[in-house]
Amino acid sequence: SQKIEQNSEALNIQEGKTATLTCNYTNYSPAYLQWYRQDPGRGPVFLLLIRENEKEKRKERLKVTFDTTLKQSLFHITASQPADSATYLCAPHNYGQNFVFGPGTRLSVLP
Amino acid sequence: DVKVTQSSRYLVKRTGEKVFLECVQDMDHENMFWYRQDPGLGLRLIYFSYDVKMKEKGDIPEGYSVSREKKERFSLILESASTNQTSMYLCASSLPERETQYFGPGTRLLVL
Numbered sequence: 001s002q003k004i005e006q007n008s009e010a011l012n013i014q015e016g017k018t019a020t021l022t023c024n025y026t027n028y029s030p031a032y033l034q035w036y037r038q039d040p041g042r043g044p045v046f047l048l049l050i051r052e053n054e055k056e057k058r059k060e061r062l063k064v065t066f067d068t069t070l071k072q073s074l075f076h077i078t079a080s081q082p083a084d085s086a087t088y089l090c091a092p093h094n095y096g097q098n099f100v101f102g103p104g105t106r107l108s109v110l111p
Numbered sequence: 112d113v114k115v116t117q118s119s120r121y122l123v124k125r126t127g128e129k130v131f132l133e134c135v136q137d138m139d140h141e142n143m144f145w146y147r148q149d150p151g152l153g154l155r156l157i158y159f160s161y162d163v164k165m166k167e168k169g170d171i172p173e174g175y176s177v178s179r180e181k182k183e184r185f186s187l188i189l190e191s192a193s194t195n196q197t198s199m200y201l202c203a204s205s206l207p208e209r210e211t212q213y214f215g216p217g218t219r220l221l222v223l
Contacts (some may be wrong), residue, residue: 043214044214103152
């Protein structure tokens, strides 16, 4: 069955450093992969989408890579700030299939 | 901006009660979804609808039903609430290609 793993349940980093979150998937051939941010008590908010033929995507301080050979996506936040503290969910997806989300990584950026 | 609203942020019900959770989206999206989110289990799809009066079961439909009489509104119904349905319920909508989902703020349901 399809399985999505995110590197760790929680990640603490110092303000100003680069946070790197990992998403690994098995038994999947996603056409694209999305990253969402979720704050406590709120619904997830879409951040970035990267397609299978794209290696890298950037948006301001965010960067996502997608390696279909390794079946992995990396999500980077550069110059991290305390306001970046949240849970980040990855969602590899293929058309015609139900959405499945990873369990999430809770990021804490310490001042 | 897409806006998805849910009827309640917090809800407390008793075992055996019938519970209605309402979701409304304002972007004319064809697809609407209901998820529940539990610690350690992540987001799990209960039901989704790709058109008015159409519905499909997700991964955990047992104990739930849905209704979509109008395009903008998708209701989740717990016919007889049980304590194991205590959870955070999230509604989402998307365009037909289903690429990006827009979530509501969630309803935290407590069943006593």
